[in-house]
Amino acid sequence: MSEKPMRVTMLGHACLLCETEDARILMDPWLVGPANFRSWWHLPETPFDPSKLPPLDYLYLSHLHEDHFHVQTLKRLDRRPTVLVPRLYHNRLVSRLNQLGFTRIKELPHAKECWLSRSTRVCCLQMGNDSLLTVADSSGAMLNANDCLQGNPLAQTLPTLQNLAARYRFQIAFLAFGTAGAYPKCYRFEDPAEYLDPWVKEQAMLRNFVQGAMAIRAGTTVPFAGGFALLGRNQMWMNEVKTTPTDALAALQAKAPHLNGIDMNPGDIWDSKGGLIRMSPPPDWDKRLDMIRRMHEAHADELKRIEDGERNGPLNLYKLFQSSLIQNLRTIPLLRRRLNCSVLFQVEGHPGGSWEIDLRRPSRWFREGDSGDWLIRVAIPSALLAEVLVNQDGWETLGISYKLDLYMRKGARAKEGSLIRLINTPSPWWILRTLMTPRFAEFLVRRRKEFVNLVRWKFLETTS
Known part of the structure; x- marks a missing residue:
């Protein structure tokens, strides 16, 4: 057993810094400015400067959504670390990284354990275009499930999580707890019967969080990847219909009181030997709307520039x-x-x-x-x-x-x-090139059920 514990530092939203016995891995770095068409802002705000992070051995990027693959943050990072990405049926992650000047890229095969160093091993599982990552050394094991509980059927996800739990016996697991998607908040209907109360979707995602935590049975579960606020004037009301880490932990306590859940915020550290190390008092989530109003006022000039810029399109x-x-x-x-x-x-x-x-x-x-x-x-x-x-x-x-x-x-x-x-x-040429690659053949073999669902979603919906 190593004398050096595994440490995981929460940097903000879905960004973690995992330090094992002999490797330092930065995960899904979004640390500067807004994300997702300049709409999401860190809540609570993160104080970390990407250029001042400690030397890194690896970056891990789970998928292409901008709150995980944040270009403005990536531009400020050293290009020397090896970038870990899931090996998907397409190479768009690799191509985007190459465009940003990253050349040391390691694609992780689906569900196969890979050794990064003498003591550190990882395993990446892909779900749709998303992925999760396990990291383990002799002192412990952690799971970063990020958005895999969102948009993927629990009948597929939960058995996968149970198998991982049996294999790694996680000390800590980071699971998404909130929703991220246009429906129903961005929809209006002529027929009121077609409308869905946004709280119904929020509560459904909390149930996913709890079921995920019960499947994994980690020593500690952290509500994760929901630390954002919407500051645009047309989106401000949507913050009122959004669950918080407090809601997630209350749901977990009600359904599975034997499981330990904690709220981690920017700067907080989890240590495999010492547990949680708080670097500052946690936010009072009951006062989050006041926090968001203050953020809206503080960023008023930038929000105005964003809104004006989005209304000024190309002449053609x-x-x-x-x-x-x-x-x-x-x-x-x-x-x-x-x-x-x-x-x-x-x-x-x-x-x-x-x-x-x-x-x-x-x-x-x-x-x-x-x-x-x-x-x-x-x-x-x-x-x-x-x-x-x-x-x-x-x-x-x-x-x-x-x-x-x-x-x-x-x-x-x-x-x-x-x-x-x-x-x-996608263009016909992109589709043809993708179908002809060895990686697509791998996808067919290893993820057959997902392939059927992918075809149904991308093509059959449009022809039935």
């Missing part, structure tokens, strides 16, 4: 809008028949206006102005629309940012999966 935006949607319709020929409705884009700022695409017509789908005869209305600032159109993850990021504004008339809910494909569809 309408041409980009038309060409992008036409390309997506050509990539999935049956998409037009599946939608078979008119979608109105209310583009705010410059250039802007009401832009409608009517897919009931055999040709000449586009027109400027509001006919009133649409099924779905999307309100979006012009520069944000440009970002969504050119970014393969743009629509998903827009939803996570809570800057999506959708109005759906009766019957529109069934069209939503096809709307995503209308806005963002």
Whole structure:
């Protein structure tokens, strides 16, 4: 047994610094500025400067969402550490890292243990486009499950977590407890029966957190990856409908009082021998709305610059809008028949206006102005629309940012999966190149059930 304990420092939101006997791993670093289309801000605010972190041996990036793969933070980090990423069916993580100047990259195979050094071993499991990481040495083992409890079926996730728990006997586990997604906060419906109370989704995620904790049975469970506030003036009300670490720990105590849960905040350290070391008093989460109002006031000038910038799109935006949607319709020929409705884009700022695409017509789908005869209305600032159109993850990021504004008339809910494909569809060449790679063959072999779900989500929804 080593004399040196494992230590894990909470840096903020989903960012951890894990120090084993002989390795230092920085995980999912978002440490400066806002994330997700400039919408998420650290709560509580984090004091850490990326350039002043201790020397690192490894970075771990779980997935491409900006609160985990934060470009402005990554630009300020040393390029010498080896970057650990899941080996997915595509190479977009690797390509993005190469663009940022990271060349030492190690792709971790699904569910296979890898030794990083004499004492430190890791195991990465992939779920969808997300991943979790276990880290172990002779003094202990930790689990960073980040967002894997969000958006993945518990019937798949819980047995995986139970198997990991039996293998590693975790001293500490970090599990997401809150929601992150546009529905239902960013949706408005003509038919009130289609509306979902946001608290229903929040409570469902708390149940996922508790069930995950019960499956893992770690010595300590930490509510994790929910430390953000929405400071935009149109999103401020959404902070009122959001669970806190206190809520997560209360739910855990009510359902599994034998499990130990703790709240960790920026600067706090967990030690495999000494337990929790608090570096400052924890926030009073009952007063979080007051905290957020003060943050909103403190960042008022920057928030104004962000809002103004998002309303100032490129001059060729309408041409980009038309060409992008036409390309997506050509990539999935049956998409037009599946939608078979008119979608109105209310583009705010410059250039802007009401832009409608009517897919009931055999040709000449586009027109400027509001006919009133649409099924779905999307309100979006012009520069944000440009970002969504050119970014393969743009629509998903827009939803996570809570800057999506959708109005759906009766019957529109069934069209939503096809709307995503209308806005963002990978090019045929990207799809072909991906299908021809060895990594895709590995995905088919190791993750067959997920492959079936992936095909159903990406393609069958648009053709049924």
